[in-house]
Amino acid sequence: MTADHPKPSVTVDVVILTLRGDALQVLLVKRGLMPYKGRWAIPGGFVRIDESLEAAARRELQEETNVSDVYLEQLYTFGDPQRDPRGRVISVAYIALVPAPLAVQAGTDAREARWWSVNNLPLLAFDHTHILQYALTRLRYKIEYSAVGFRLLPDTFTLSELQRAYEIVLNEPLDKRNFRRRIMEAQVIEPTGEHRTGEGRPAKLYRFRDDAVAEVKARRLFP
Amino acid sequence: MTADHPKPSVTVDVVILTLRGDALQVLLVKRGLMPYKGRWAIPGGFVRIDESLEAAARRELQEETNVSDVYLEQLYTFGDPQRDPRGRVISVAYIALVPAPLAVQAGTDAREARWWSVNNLPLLAFDHTHILQYALTRLRYKIEYSAVGFRLLPDTFTLSELQRAYEIVLNEPLDKRNFRRRIMEAQVIEPTGEHRTGEGRPAKLYRFRDDAVAEVKARRLFP
């Protein structure tokens, strides 16, 4: 094999999302080099020749956040020939969901990196605005019929915290009783036996059940 | 830019599906070269340096089937370093849905190409069995909540033909009255005014309405 034609470069870009301060936030890095120097961008980098795509994505994630064992899903591959002015670069984009409190300080290296609310984003480099919008569409869609919402929370959480997470992602208020009933019926969480104390009545803590069937069938368009 | 590290090769592979003889069928080509010489494979090829991924997929599709204007959707990108024994090859896989009667003879060039029922497949080259299974899962999933099923039928069709298409893809029988009621309520098709004559009572012909809202919201896991 080994085509005699020129090969494109392949990168992975990882849309890292978390919940912070009642908002869905995304981690962006400031570009220090041309092109788009000074613009904010989705973190990413070249795929090494002997590393799988997911491994490359996890490596980028680790470099930026120091967290591992997070939800990671391939989003889409962007391959427009004009998307990078330097030449042909194909980007395999991933979504990562980081539990809220683990999303501590980002950017251990020299690069400037910070969290941005998805409701208040800067101008991004390359086609990254497009990639990010696609990621948000996918997340909002997926959270409705699977249990990815849990991946935005720590191991244990209260039902109110879980409901709040769903409300932030879906950007709409949810009914407390209906929310609780459905989530209990779905049997995707179990009580830890602990309680979280604070202002007001202490709340039961729950954890996600790893053995749970976390998907629900879509309503059929046709019977 | 242009990394100084070695670059992977990038191919597109197109899972071309159609309905033939009451079965869902996929177009496969027989490999004439090593590796996997003599094995059947999903048609594909290298992405040219100045061509988008979708353009590459359409080019492959055209080379194999001589049809254009068909449904084409990016499926997933497969990038395991070991998936091709010749070296690092990343494959961006697409699904194409070809209308039943247009799916005429495939393979204009010297290569051997033929349709295979997805229920009776040969041993495939590379990780193509995996790619194909993933494509079928996606199709079956998607046909339940969107209107892609129409893309397997010609421009005009009867309700019985449409129902049969759904039954084949979903691999389960559907109730005739419920099927007709729902599809009419969804307002995704309209009568052409013509009839198809044959054995038994002539059937009304319908066409798909391009302006139709062809997606349905998934049932929420949580309210």
Added chain:
DNA sequence: TCAAAAGTGTTTGTGGTACACCCATGG
């Protein structure tokens, strides 16, 4: 007039949605 496929309504059950009050704790 028979075979073959097209076409058509109703009933019953389940699940979704809307809605308001009492409980446990800390200050």
Added chain:
DNA sequence: CCATGGGTGTACCACAAACACTTTTGA
């Protein structure tokens, strides 16, 4: 004892699923 957030049940409505017979044509 009061403020704060946690926790609980029911009634109504809409949609999904199950089900069998009549109609139209060609042979």
